[in-house]
Each structure stands twice: as C-alpha cells, then as structure tokens.
Amino acid sequence: MVVITQGVIFDIDGVLEFRGQVYPGAPEAVASLRERGVVVRFLTNSTLKSRASAAEKLQRRGFAVTEDEVITASYATARYLRGLHPRSCWILLDGDGLREFDGLPQDEHDPEYVVVGDYRQRLDFEHMNKALRLLLRGAKLVGMQSELIDLSAGEAELNVGSWAGMLERAAGVQATYIGKPSPYVFELALEGMGLEKHQVLMVGDKTSTDIRGANDFGIRSALVRTGEFGGQEADGNARPDFILDSVRDVPALFA
C-alpha cells in the first residue's frame, strides 16, 4: 500500500511548458511523483481556461491530469463569488474560463460586482469606460489575478492586473484580487489534498506570484530556473526554499 505523505502544487506556464512547448522530462517528473504516492495539483493564473480545458490541454501534451486537480484563476474567482452570494456580476472574460461562472447571476447594466479577467479585444475604450462608470456608481471590483504583464505569448502584453489596476486608480476603489499570490487560491489547492501545509511544496517560475504566494500561505516552495525566471532568486522578502534548474529536479526532493 502506498502511503501518501506529501504533495506538490505545480504552476503550469513556465514550469511544465512554455510558449507552446512542453519542457523535456516534465510529464515524466509528474508521473514519477504520482508513482511515489505524492498528491499533485496544478495552479495557474490563466483566466481564459476553465479547469476542464486546462486539464485537456495538459492531457494532450502528455500529462496525466484530471480536471479536479487543476485550479485556474477563473475557477477560483467563480468559487470566491459563489461564497459571497452576489446579487449580480459582470464578468469581463473571454474563453472557456467563462463557463466557470455558469449559474452566477450576471448583469452588465447594474451589477453588484465588476469582475475583470482576460477580456481580450473587448478590453477597449467602450468596455473600460463602462466598467469605470459602474464602479463610480458603487459596484465592487474583483480582479481575477493581479499580474501586470504577461510574457507567455513572447512579447509583453498587459495582464489582468494592469486593466483592473487602471480601474482601481480611476474610480478610487480597492479591488479584491484572487489568483496567485493571494492565499485564497493556495487554500483552494490545498483543499482536497488531504495534507497539512508542512507536507506541501509549491513549484513555480515566478518569485512575485508562486514564491511570494507560497511564503504568505505558509508552505515551502521551489523556484525553477525556466519560464519567466529572469535570474531573480528573491523578491523583497519572498524567498524559495529550493532553487532548481528545472521541474525534472523535483522528484529528487522526495527521494
């Protein structure tokens, strides 16, 4: 009988894959951990993807993953909103991630919450001004995550936190941010693992989200020198417990 004693939460982009390419040995590293009875979860700040579409994409790329092991920022935001029992929400989001909000009351004319994700081409003059006016009339602002720049497409692009931050400043309101480094998503990841915080390791490529989030939540972390790792091993007081060349080195931590 395998005795499950430990768990790993993987960031996806920049750790398992990057810009459309799976890192060599990444599927095998995840499989090797599973064989040892390590519980794995996948935590991404992607808002465009639903849990199902994120899991499907990983499966196509050779990872053995189930939908309920994946937490996207859109899924986490929908969970957060359900807990608030909102009167109504306007969800500024494109892609499959929108399905996570099914069943929540949605109203883009007089919402209780303006919820900003990756709305792609519709993050424009018309929609941003509409959001601004709703906030000035008292709607509350939720950002699905707080990252300012997205480098995953190769060129720098404004990320969800930039758009939400613009609305915060203009409307003079404080947004609630859900994705990494917010402890809320780490709590969601830990939920269902059947483990205590001291048994779980976060593996990520960004100090500002993965490592800071793990530090704040109180779990150990490993920074990999792949993806968006830019040589920065510490960010302010955020520090990883381990620094690894790639995800392939993770199983050795459990030997």
Ligand SMILES: [Mg+2]
């Ligand atoms: Mg990453």
